[in-house]
Structure formats: C-alpha cells, structure tokens
Amino acid sequence: MKNLIALAVIILTCAFNSNAQVYNGSVVTLKYKMGGCCLDVAGGSKERGANIQVWTPNGLDPQKFKLISNGGDRYFLQNINGGKFVDIVNGEQKTGVNIRTWDGNMSLAQTFIIVPTNNKGYYYLKSTGGYYVGVETSYAQKGSNVILLASATGSTEWKIEFAK
Secondary structure: OHHHHHHHHHHHHHHHHOOOHHHOOOEEEEEEOOOOOEEEEHHHOOOOOOEEEEEOOOOOHHHOEEEEEOOOOEEEEEEOOOOOEEEEHHHOOOOOOEEEEEOOOOOHHHOEEEEEOOOOOEEEEEEOOOOEEEEOOOOOOOOOEEEEEOOOOHHHEEEEEEOO
16 A cells, blocks of 8 residues: 555656646645745735735645646646635736736636746746746745746746645
C-alpha cells in the first residue's frame, strides 16, 4: 500500500511540474518568489471588485484558488472563500492594470496562462494579452498590490502549491 501511495505521489508530482491537466480542479496557493507572500483577496472580502494583493501565508481561504481549465495551459482562478474569480480590471491589457475579484464570466479578463519559468517549481501567470501577473514592488511586503507587468522577472514568478 505504501508503494502505491508513493507511486501516486510521484506521478502527480511529475504531472503537476509538467503543467499537465492535473491542475484542473486543484485548489492551490500561489506563493510569490520575492518575499514569500501569497496571492490573497484583501481583507478576506467575498465581494466583487475586492483587491488582489500578497499577504503573509496563513492557510486561510482568501489565499486558496481553484484552477479551472479553459483548455491547454489556460485557467480561470476561482477564490474558494467567496467564489469570485481573479479578474483583470476592465480586461485592459497594459502595464499597471490592477488585478481584482469579479463574478465568473469566463472572459479573457479572467483567463490566465500558466507557464513554467527557468526556476524549477515556479510559474508565470500570463494574461491572454501577453502581460505577466506580478507585484507592484520587487520585494513585496504584505499588502503589496498585484498588477499586470510587461516583462517576466522575479517579481512575476509564483510557486503553485496544493492547498492544505
């Protein structure tokens, strides 16, 4: 039995690290590379329009997101705390645009491409317009705002971990 469990863990780990469909339906946390804070719905809000920020990891539901496949490497991120979706304000594709929560509408503003980086275990979240989800300041502290950025840097790398 232990061997079967170990084999299942190895298979899931390999599939997860290869960006396969095993993501679909998984509840995860996204940990920011620079500073170790997690993607977080500000104030634990369940309302649409709530700001997305980074915050000290705490294991609470505002930091847990369900990945819903939109085909291939494209996903919707639904916060399990209030059921709202991660959303690019007004669907604008440019540097500095804020990331928030909104009712699920399965639009391009809520579609993110998960791309492995050169740093093992880290991923970029890209908008369909080619911008990267990142933190406004390079070494984020709790409460730092999450926005779109034009280029891939350490401030746009996320570690995706299964939520506990």
